[in-house]
Amino acid sequence: MTKVKSRTVFVPPRRGRGTVDDPLSASGVRFTPQRRQVYEVLLSKRDHPTAEEVYLRAKSRMPEISLATVYNCLDTLVRASLVKQVNLNRTAARFCPNMNHHSHFHCDQCAEVFDIDGDAGTRRTAGRLPRGFKLRHLEMSLHGLCPTCAAKRQ
Secondary structure, eight states: OEEETTEEEOOOOOOOTTSTHHHHHHHTOOOOHHHHHHHHHHHHSOSOOBHHHHHHHHHHHOTTOOHHHHHHHHHHHHHTTSSEEEOOTTSOOEEEOOOSSEEEEEETTTOOEEEEESGGGOGGGGOOOOTTOOOOOOOOEEEEOOHHHHHHHO
């Protein structure tokens, strides 16, 4: 137990290298079973699920979890820089645990979202910013057809 601002916070023991607990503990996020479950859902299938999809997956393993709790967990994971919130036009926000620099490709046919690694979203792509502006984050979404949908159209 660790005392923090007159509140007792449980800090779990580390479970070894490469477990889901490592990034959660390292981020300084208060460790809860619900946050661990939501994070594990995102890591287990990296398909950029919506909050509702995360809820359904988490509920199958943790029946007592609520949709509001999932939203709160996702918000905490985004603020702790463990997960990216991906906004694509006017669709529900999706969540991505890949914290490496990358862009997202949205297939207009099947609606799948894919990570695109590399320089697709670098600062050079942003062009010249007006004087005084300081770029902290660049998010780029690409739209088109994935290889499967493009092949079906031919």
